[in-house]
Amino acid sequence: xxxxxxxxSGALAAQMALSASSQNIANLQTKGYTRQAALLSAVGPDAxxxxxxxGVQVSALLRFSDGYKSQAMWRAASDLGSYSQTQPYLSQLxxxxxxxxxxxxxxxDQFFGALNxxxxxxxSTPLRQQVLTSAGLxxxxxxxxxxxxxxxxxxxxxxxxxxxDAANAQIASIARLNTQISQAQAGGLSASAMIDARDxxxxxxxxxxxxxxxxxADGTRDVSLKTGQALVLGGMYGSLKAAPxxxxxxxxSLSFAGTSYVLDAAKLGGQLGGLARYETEKLVPxxxxxxxxxxxxxxxxxxxxxxxxKPDGTPGAPLFVYTTGSNADMLKLSSGFxxxxxxxxxxxxxxxxxNLQKLVxxxxxxxxxxxxxxxxxxxxxxxxxxxxxxxSQLNKAALKTAHTVRTQSVDDWQSTSGxxxxxxxxxxxxxxxxxxxxxxxxxxxxxxxxxxxxMMG
Numbered sequence: 001x002x003x004x005x006x007x008x009s010g011a012l013a014a015q016m017a018l019s020a021s022s023q024n025i026a027n028l029q030t031k032g033y034t035r036q037a038a039l040l041s042a043v044g045p046d047a048x049x050x051x052x053x054x055g056v057q058v059s060a061l062l063r064f065s066d067g068y069k070s071q072a073m074w075r076a077a078s079d080l081g082s083y084s085q086t087q088p089y090l091s092q093l094x095x096x097x098x099x100x101x102x103x104x105x106x107x108x109d110q111f112f113g114a115l116n117x118x119x120x121x122x123x124s125t126p127l128r129q130q131v132l133t134s135a136g137l138x139x140x141x142x143x144x145x146x147x148x149x150x151x152x153x154x155x156x157x158x159x160x161x162x163x164x165d166a167a168n169a170q171i172a173s174i175a176r177l178n179t180q181i182s183q184a185q186a187g188g189l190s191a192s193a194m195i196d197a198r199d200x201x202x203x204x205x206x207x208x209x210x211x212x213x214x215x216x217a218d219g220t221r222d223v224s225l226k227t228g229q230a231l232v233l234g235g236m237y238g239s240l241k242a243a244p245x246x247x248x249x250x251x252x253s254l255s256f257a258g259t260s261y262v263l264d265a266a267k268l269g270g271q272l273g274g275l276a277r278y279e280t281e282k283l284v285p286x287x288x289x290x291x292x293x294x295x296x297x298x299x300x301x302x303x304x305x306x307x308x309x310k311p312d313g314t315p316g317a318p319l320f321v322y323t324t325g326s327n328a329d330m331l332k333l334s335s336g337f338x339x340x341x342x343x344x345x346x347x348x349x350x351x352x353x354x355n356l357q358k359l360v361x362x363x364x365x366x367x368x369x370x371x372x373x374x375x376x377x378x379x380x381x382x383x384x385x386x387x388x389x390x391x392s393q394l395n396k397a398a399l400k401t402a403h404t405v406r407t408q409s410v411d412d413w414q415s416t417s418g419x420x421x422x423x424x425x426x427x428x429x430x431x432x433x434x435x436x437x438x439x440x441x442x443x444x445x446x447x448x449x450x451x452x453x454x455m456m457g
Contacts, residue, residue, distance in 0.1 A: 002051070002052075002054070003441060003442075003444075003445040003448075004441075004442055004445045004446075005054065005055060006053070006054065006055035006056075006441070007055075007438040007439070007441035007442045007445065008055070008438070008442065009043065009054070009055030009056050009057060010055060010056050010434065010435075010437075010438035010441070011435050011438040011439055011442070013038065013040055013056045013057065013058050013434075014431045014432075014434040014435035014438060015435065016038045016058045016061075017037070017038040017040070017058070017427070017431040017434070018428065018431045018432065018435065019038075020036045020037050020038050020061065021037075021424050021427045021428050021431065022428075023036060024036060024419045024424050025419065025421070025424050025428075027419060028419050028421060031200065032196050032197075032199060032200035032203065033196055033418075033419065034063050034064060034065050034192065034195070034196050034199075034417045035063075035064050035417060035418065035419045035420075036061055036062060036063055036064070036192055037061075037062045037064070037427075038058045038060075038061060038062075039058065039059050039060040039061070039062050040056050040057070040058060040059070041056070041057060041059040042055075042056055043055050043056060043057050061190055061192070063192050063195065063417075064416055064417050065195075065416070065417055066413070066416045066417070067215065069409070069412050069413045069416055069417075070199060070213075070413060071213060072409045072412065072413075073203065073406075073409040073410055073412075073413050074202060074203055074206035074211055074213065075206070075210075075409075076402065076405045076406040076408075076409040076410075077203055077206040077207040077270075077406060078206050078207065078209065078210040078211065078226075078269045078270040079269075079402040079405065079406070080207065080399075080402040080403055080405075080406045081206075081207035081208060081269075081270040081271040081274065082269060082270055082271065082273055082274035082277075082402075083274060083395055083398045083399035083402050084271075084274075084399060084402075084403075085159075085271045085274040085275050085278070086274045086275065086277070086278040086282075086395055087392075087395055087396060087399055089152055089155075089156070089278060089282075089283070090278075090282070090388070090391060090392040090395055091392060092148070092152070093148065093152075093286070093388060093392075094385075094388055094389055094392045096145065096148055097145065097381075097384070097385045097388060098385050098388075098389070102141065102144070103141075103381060103385070104138075104141055104142065104145065104290070104293065104381040105378075105381040105382055105385075106141075107134075107137060107138035107140075107141035107142075108138060108297070108363070108377070108378070108381065109378075110134045110137065110138065111131075111134045111135055111137075111138045112360060112362075112363040113134070114127075114130045114131045114133075114134040114135075115131055115356065115359055115360050116360055117130065118130070118131055118344070118356065119353050119356055119357070119360070122344045122345070122351060122352075122353050122356060123311065123350070123351065125339055125340075128339035128340070128342050129339045131339070131342060132333065132337070132338075132339055132342075135319060135320070135333060136332075136333055138331075139320065139331040139332050139333060142290065142293075142294045142330050142331040143329055143330050143331060143332070145290055146287065146290065146291075146330045149283060149286070149287040149290070152283055153279065153283060153284075153287075156275050156278065156279050156283070157242075157279075159275060160242050160265075160272060160275050160276075161242050163208050163271050163272055163275075164240050164241065164242045164252075164272070166204075166208070167205055167208045167209065167240055167272075168239050168240055170201045170202075170204055170205045170208075171205065171223070171231050171232060171237050171238065171239070171240075172237055173197075173198075173201045174198055174201050174202060174205070174221070174223060174231075174232050174237070175232045175234070175235050175236060175237035176235075177194050177195075177197055177198040177201065178198065178219075178220040178221060178232065178234055178235050179220075179234070179235040180194050181194050181195060181198065181219045181220060182218045182219050182220050182234070182235075185218070185219045186218070191219065195219075198221065202221070202223060205223070206270065207270055207271060208270045208271045208272055209225060209226075209268045209269055209270040209271070209272050209273065210225065210226035210268065210269025210270055210273065211223055211224070211225065211226065211231075212224045212225070212226055212228075216234065218234075220234045220235070222234070225254075225263070225268065226267075226268075226269055227263070227264070227267050227268070229254050229256070229261050229263065230256055231254075231256070236256075236257060237256075238254050238255055238256030238257075239254070239255045239256075240252065240253070240254055240263075241253045241254075241255065251265070252264075252265045252268070252272075266280060266281075282391060285370060285371050286371075286384070286388065288370045288371075289369050289370050289371055289372070289380075289384050290330075290384070291324070291330060292367070292368065292369045292370055293367065293369060293377070293380050293381065294322055294330050294331045295322045295324075296367040296368070296377070297320070297331075297362075297377065298318075298319075298320035298321070298322040298331060299322070300362045300365065300367075300377075301319055301320060301359065301362060302318035302319060302320055304355065304358050304359050304362065305317065305318065305319055305342070305343045305355070305359070306318070306343075307343075307346075307355060307358075308343030308344060308345055308346060308354075308355030308356075308359075309343050309345040309346070309347070309348040309355070310340060310341060310342070310343045310345075311340060311345070311350065312340070313348055315343065316341070316342070316343025316355070317334065317337065317341050317343075318334050319333060319334060319337060319341075319342075320332070320333065320334065321333070321334050321335075343355055344356035344359075346358070362377065363376075363377050363378050364376055364377070364378060365377055367380060369383075369384070371384075371387070372384065372387065
């Protein structure tokens with residue numbers, strides 16, 4: 001009977017090993033699936049000194065998982081999320097501001113070109129009208145670009161709220177799975193599928209913010225922000241909230257166990273950190289730079305026109321109206337301003353262009369722009385666009401590096417935890433042979449038993 005028992009244990013062990021391989025093959029394309037294998041161990045002999053042993057048993061169902069590789073994959077997801085979220089916005093601004101037919105530089109050149117053109121005949125109504133037309137077109141370029149900034153601000157904040165909602169759902173899912181995994185393992189049940197689901201939720205969450213993950217003895221995992229605040233502790237979890245205010249558009253808060261923490265969005269990492277840094281370090285300062293140019297053009301031109309004389313001998317009036325803040329109409333022409341209001345004369349003499357020449361000279365005067373300092377008006381937009389191009393290229397390079405690191409970390413994780421089709425095919429053949437060999441042993445044991453009975457009969 002020992003022969004039959006040993007062979008039976010071998011056949012059953014082979015069945016369980018075949019079941020594990022079939023599960024691996026069935027999940028060959030399942031994202032986040034961790035391959036499994038039956039761990040076989042020999043059952044030792046009993047008290048009989050002539051007993052060779054009592055067969056084989058499946059002592060455990062192994063999950064091929066490496067915590068270090070998982071952590072590396074999650075860190076890479078955070079870096080990739082940070083750079084990937086900002087690049088579309090940078091590319092859009094780069095394309096809009098760098099377009100030769102729509103750039104601010106082209107609009108400024110056309111305006112001052114129209115002023116130059118009227119110098120030959122300062123009394124010409126068509127030439128004066130061309131100055132107004134080019135002034136209006138230049139103002140529309142400022143307003144159009146300001147609209148792009150406002151649209152991006154709205155998009156960033158809407159996207160941020162959506163990311164926070166998705167993150168809260170994943171945080172709650174991780175805590176729920178922690179509880180289920182702990183209960184399953186305490187009851188001696190397999191929790192492999194739930195562990196995979198939890199790790200996939202952590203991976204998705206890591207793309208949204210930088211995480212620190214630690215394992216507990218009961219099979220649960222604690223998850224916290226890289227700044228130290230806990231998101232998940234066993235079955236407990238917190239909730240993120242994006243609560244922008246007029247004075248603090250980037251304010252985030254975390255509620256956990258009845259306590260609320262204010263977070264610095266720029267330090268969160270991942271998609272949320274990338275969006276926050278883009279808004280505060282790139283978009284808002286850039287909008288301020290364009291506003292600086294618009295306000296100083298309006299101020300200089302209006303001041304100089306006020307020092308001149310109209311054809312009817314009266315003092316000049318302001319040409320531009322500049323509006324502070326994020327108003328869509330950042331720059332526009334003064335209501336009711338007509339060609340005859342252009343004060344080109346410096347001394348009131350008909351045909352004099354003294355003030356016109358000073359208006360033309362404004363293009364070569366210095367202005368102060370927030371992020372680039374003091375520059376000539378004619379060079380300001382080009383320097384801003386150049387700086388934007390550098391920022392975009394740096395982000396592209398960082399994004400490419402982050403993508404490479406993420407790909408390598410996923411491949412590294414796959415080398416340990418992923419399913420290898422060729423390896424599983426070999427396992428199927430080996431365990432099939434093992435099963436058939438044990439069934440053959442049982443058949444031979446039956447023959448021996450029958451022969452023994454016949455001899456004794």
